[in-house]
Amino acid sequence: MLWLLGIVMIAQFTATVTAALTVDQLRSDIRGPNDLPGRTIATAPGSIAAAWLQAHDLPFVPVSDTEHAYGMLVRGEIQAIVYEAPQCRHWLAMRGPSMAALVGPVFRPEHYGIALPPGSPLRKPINVALLAMQEDGTADAIGRRWFGMPH
Structure with a gap:
């Protein structure tokens, strides 16, 4: 069963993984990558998201995982998270869109x-x-269940 679940999860990742999306509070005026300069951004060092930010000369606060980043966002310590889309989607699907x-x-x-x-x-x-x-x-059903959207 675990093996099958692993395959299902890999299928979802294969179909939908992207390097990063910005997650911000609903009241924010951040609407995309062009709005990131001058903002306090969090991401995981060494990640594809971090490489993208560095390539665009955007400094970031290093975080060890999405839970830490989301906590900082909710507390207002950062203004945006740039992270892998499946993790962001999963976090929002499990907690609802009221926070980000x-x-x-x-x-x-x-x-x-x-x-x-x-x-x-x-x-x-x-x-x-x-x-x-x-x-x-x-694969679409798994995407809706775990990531709030089809692959």
């Missing part, structure tokens, strides 16, 4: 994969299962 909202476009789309040893007999069954989930709507 996803805004702006996907900054830098990224895709994940499943690493297997060369010649693994699991490669084909995993690929077949992932494609079947996309075709029969299971």
Whole structure:
């Protein structure tokens, strides 16, 4: 069951993962990446989101995880979070949109994969299962359940 759940989650990530979206308080005037200069932003050091911010000369407050970042946002210590979209979507889906909202476009789309040893007999069954989930709507259902939206 855990293996199947892992495959389901990987399928969702494969279909919907993006590097970062800005999360801000609903009353904020941040609407996208062009509104980030001069704002206090949090992200995880070493992440794709951090690389994007650094490439655009945007300083950030380093955080170890999304829970820490969201706590800082709610307390008003930061004005935006740039983080991987699935984590932001999951956090909002589990807590509701009353504290924060996803805004702006996907900054830098990224895709994940499943690493297997060369010649693994699991490669084909995993690929077949992932494609079947996309075709029969299971991936969309998982996206709605865990991320508040279809992949």
